[in-house]
Amino acid sequence: xxxxxxxxxxxxxxxxxxxxxxxxxxxxxxxxxxxxxxxxxxxxxxxxxxxxxxxxxxxxxxxxxxxxxxxxxxxxxxxxxxxxxxxxxxxxxxxxxxxxxxxxxxxxxxxxxxxxxxxxxxxxxxxxxxxxxxxxxxxxxxxxxxxxxxxxxxxxxxxxxxxxxxxxxxxxxxxxxxxxxxxxxxxxxxxxxxxxxxxxxxxxxxxxxxxxxxxxxxxxxxxxxxxxx
Numbered sequence: 566x567x568x569x570x571x572x573x574x575x576x577x578x579x580x581x582x583x584x585x586x587x588x589x590x591x592x593x594x595x596x597x598x599x600x601x602x603x604x605x606x607x608x609x610x611x612x613x614x615x616x617x618x619x620x621x622x623x624x625x626x627x628x629x630x631x632x633x634x635x636x637x638x639x640x641x642x643x644x645x646x647x648x649x650x651x652x653x654x655x656x657x658x659x660x661x662x663x664x665x666x667x668x669x670x671x672x673x674x675x676x677x678x679x680x681x682x683x684x685x686x687x688x689x690x691x692x693x694x695x696x697x698x699x700x701x702x703x704x705x706x707x708x709x710x711x712x713x714x715x716x717x718x719x720x721x722x723x724x725x726x727x728x729x730x731x732x733x734x735x736x737x738x739x740x741x742x743x744x745x746x747x748x749x750x751x752x753x754x755x756x757x758x759x760x761x762x763x764x765x766x767x768x769x770x771x772x773x774x775x776x777x778x779x780x781x782x783x784x785x786x787x788x789x790x791x792x793x794x
Contacts, residue, residue, distance in 0.1 A: 569696035574631045577697055578642045585610070585645035588652065600744055601736040604751045605655050605728070610648035611752065615759045617643075623767040624717055625701040625778040627786055632697075651728065654684050658729055674726045681725040685718035686711065701782035716774065720766050727758035 592603050617639050620626045632640040658665065658677055665673035686708060692698050693712035702714040731754040739747030770776050779787060 569629045573695045581642040581646040584649040601732050604748045606652040608752045608755045609651040610644050613644040613647040623770040628698045677726045678722050681722040682718045689713045701778035724758050724762045
């Protein structure tokens with residue numbers, strides 16, 4: 566497998582560290598009174614282990630070897646990338662919660678899903694087209710103009726409304742409680758949502774779609790020649 570341009574590797578990896586740090590600074594300064602945004606940002610960062618499970622067991626993805634490794638082929642930037650990748654879309658949606666609420670649950674859920682699908686295609690389209698990571702899927706499953714399987718943004722987007730509405734519920738439920746009480750509750754609900762997606766994703770890809778990465782992935786990846794998380 567050819568390696569991506571080192572420029573793109575540095576751009577994405579160190580850009581993820583910088584983007585996460587900027588987000589943290591904003592949350593303790595400009596948005597210091599926005600607990601809902603703080604809970605979301607920290608929770609998304611802590612949920613990164615679900616990426617490893619998905620990468621290995623239903624998304625079938627491998628990262629460029631030039632990324633700084635956390636362990637095996639799993640990159641160190643992942644917690645920080647999860648922080649900005651999910652929190653950015655959720656933060657924008659939460660900032661427009663009054664408009665979304667006026668639409669009603671069905672329409673607002675649709676808007677959130679579509680927004681995230683577009684965002685995922687933009688980010689992952691860049692990543693796959695520049696070789697930062699590769700999906701072990703057939704070309705006919707890719708979104709036109711990308712090397713991104715169509716199922717990936719569609720399935721990943723399913724968790725976004727759950728995160729969003731959980732944040733709204735936690736904000737109202739713990740409006741007069743301690744910061745930590747609200748955070749623990751929100752983190753727990755997002756954890757449950759992530760577990761459900763992990764199960765749904767695996768069943769859909771492995772059982773319903775019946776995808777087998779073996780014809781597309783190299784033997785060293787299929788053999789699992791890197792440590793278990």
